[in-house]
Amino acid sequence: MIGDRTVMQEALFYSFRIEDHVPEDHLLRVIDRFVDLDGIREYLKPFYSSTGRPSIDPELMIRMLIIGYCMGIRSERRLCEEVHLNLAYRWFCRLDLDGSVPDHSTFSKNRHGPFRDCDLLRKLFEMTVERCMAEGLVGAEGFAVDASLIRADVHRQRSVPGAEGLPPDAAGRAVTEYLEVLDDAAFGGATPVTPKRLNITDPAARWTAASRERAFYSYSTNYLIDLDHAVIVDVEATTSIRQAEVLAQRRMIERTLERFGLWPEKLVADAAYGSAPNLGWLVEDQGIEPHIPVFDKSARKDDTFERSDFTFVHDDDSYICPGGNRLRPSNRNFKTPRPRANADGFIRYRASQKDCQSCHLKQRCTPNMTARKIMRSIHEGARDMARDIATTDAYLVSRRQRKKVEMLFAHLKRILKLDRLRLRGPNGAKDEFHLAAAAQNIRKLAKMKPSPELATA
Template sequence: MMGERTVMQEALFYGFSLERHVPDDHLLRRIDRFVDLSSIREHLRAYYSETGRPSVDPELMIRMLIIGYTHGIRSERRLCEEVHLNLAYRWFCRLDLAAAVPDHSTFSKNRHGRFRDSDLLRRLFEATVERCIAEGLVGGEGFAVDASLIKADANRQRGVPGSEGLPADATSHAVQEYLAVLDDAAFGAATPVAPKFISIADPASRWTAAEGGFAYFAYSTNYLIDLKHAVIMDVEATTSIRQAEVTAQRRMIERTQDRFAIWPQKLVADTGYGSAENLAWLVHERGIEPHIPVFDHSARVDDTFERADFRYDHRHDRYVCPGGKELRQYWQEGRAAKAKPPLDGLYKYRARKADCDGCALKTRCCPKEPMRKVLRSVHEGARDMARDIAKTDAYLVSRCERKKVEMLFAHLKRILKLDRLRLRGPNGAKDEFHLAATAQNLRKLAKLIPAGAPAMAG
């Protein structure tokens, strides 16, 4: 028999508990164990007035942002709607059924003011790193670093030629932030080369076609991760060129060492980080083994001898060619005594013209030059160390472990939906990258630390 039509009847009283309606295995319940926002109010106290009406609770806004970034809700307007309707979201935000949800405009006002002035989102991210360390998820022995392009909120068809610069009437928040970072090595000072196009909407973003296909405006998010469980140790926003990404790598390593007193034994990265200067910085200034392919352009395609065919004699500071002849920097002792470090960072080793003239291998060595010359970087010792490491079994393991940072970028774009920025300017990129890295670390904690389980061994 067909049932009768159900008619909703409002009850005068309800015995309702949000706590009972959130499943034990819900992601937010598992994340909530690791979210401690008790210090936020004290941290922000100096940025609030002592008079006037009470403002929206900053802890509530942060909890809502955590929901948005852990669940891939990119719009703050939609986030407010979801928190209004979803019981689990209300439970995580500590809102009862009758409590009002803040307006979406509240986030924008606080982001441009208190949150950025107090560096709150950076503090929030570092709190997740501290919790990962406390739970034993950080090994501290090996790090990996990489960068990924994230499209900027800028129309690729509305750029102006880089040689012309910005129009005089461009005065938006993003333009002001762009002017503020012109001398920053991670943005404007990363390279003297003018970009092909500049976006009026977000001039700090970089016109790039690094991934192939159509070019677009983008920022780079840089991750420094611990290899034990792929915990994000630091994150940095930069313009999308390799020089800026190498600068970000140095800043992240320095911050991690200063902030958490963790000194890794090795760093794993791709060839883009294998310049002589960067390898020397890792080896000589930080004492870190570079598990990085050496960036080397000495290979030749004309079937003549390459630099690798010349043996370097450390004891006598000379090269020996395939024909057994010497190449030296100076053939006169007086000139050697007056030598100064080269301005271009390259030592030049030359053979004797008489040795090359009578050599049967000249056609394969220097057919167009009177004598052979070999260049050696002032940082060649660090490059040699990286080459030696590349021959070990540990290096093969490192190459596999480097995929962990690439998997984090895939998770960032596919699961958290951050394949395009919603905020503009360098500060907008920093805000989004900090929140996304915070969300990924919280999800990592929720996955690896079951409810009621003791901390993992370090």
């Protein structure tokens, strides 16, 4: 027997609680235990006027942004629609059925106003790190670092050759921010090399062909994570080149010590961070074990002797070649002392021309030059330490642990949908990366520390 037609009848009064309609295992109910924004209003108070109309509650906007980045809602216009319709979203934002949702334009006004003036989104991210530390998820015995390319919100064809520079009519907030960071070592000052292409819409975005796809404009998000539970302890936005990413690693390690008092015993990274100056900074200046492949181009393809075939004698500061002759930094004395190392931090060890000419191994050593020379970095001790660590079992464990940061990038792009930026300019990239990292930490807390009711179930 078919049932009667259902007809909606408006009632004069309803007995309704949003609390009763949000499931216990809903993601937002789980993460709500770790979202403590009581100090946000006091933190923002100096950046708001004491007169005029009351502003939209900043805690409401932050909760809405957390929903957007945790649930992969990239558009703020759509976010406002979803919060208006979804009961769980209203519950998380502390809105009743009659509570009005702010207009999407409110986010832009606050982002370019008080939020950016006080670096609120950075503060929000650091609050998630502090909560992870309080819950015992950060061990600080080892950190891992890496960077990932995120597409910029620009059109490929709106660009000019880098040698031409920006056209005179280029204008906009992203252009202004680009001009402000021309000397910043994480952006314009990262390298003196002129970029191949310069985008007119967002000039700070870097034209890159580092991936298997065709070249595109991008920014780099840099993660420093704790190896215990893959908690993101710091995040930095940079231009998409190796020099800027290495600098971001140094900034994040120093900032983590200053802000949270965390100092790792070891750092795990790929070969992009294995340059001699960076290994020297880690070992000699910071006392951190580098579980990093050494960036080394001393290998030869013509079957002649490589640098590894020469033995370095520390006491005599010289190399001994396979033929038994010595290579020294200088084979004669100069009236005016010359610097041992060149501008790149390398010392040139030369063999005597007489020794090489009479050596029976000359054709296998230096067939095209009168005497053999070896380049040694002033940080070679740190490089040797990294090579020694690479032969241990602990290094094999570190290589497997490094995949944790790669998994975070995969989660960032596939689950949180941040494979392309929505905001433009260096500040826009920083805002998005801070919010995304905060969302990942909050989701990590919800996963590692479930509520007692769910744990019992």
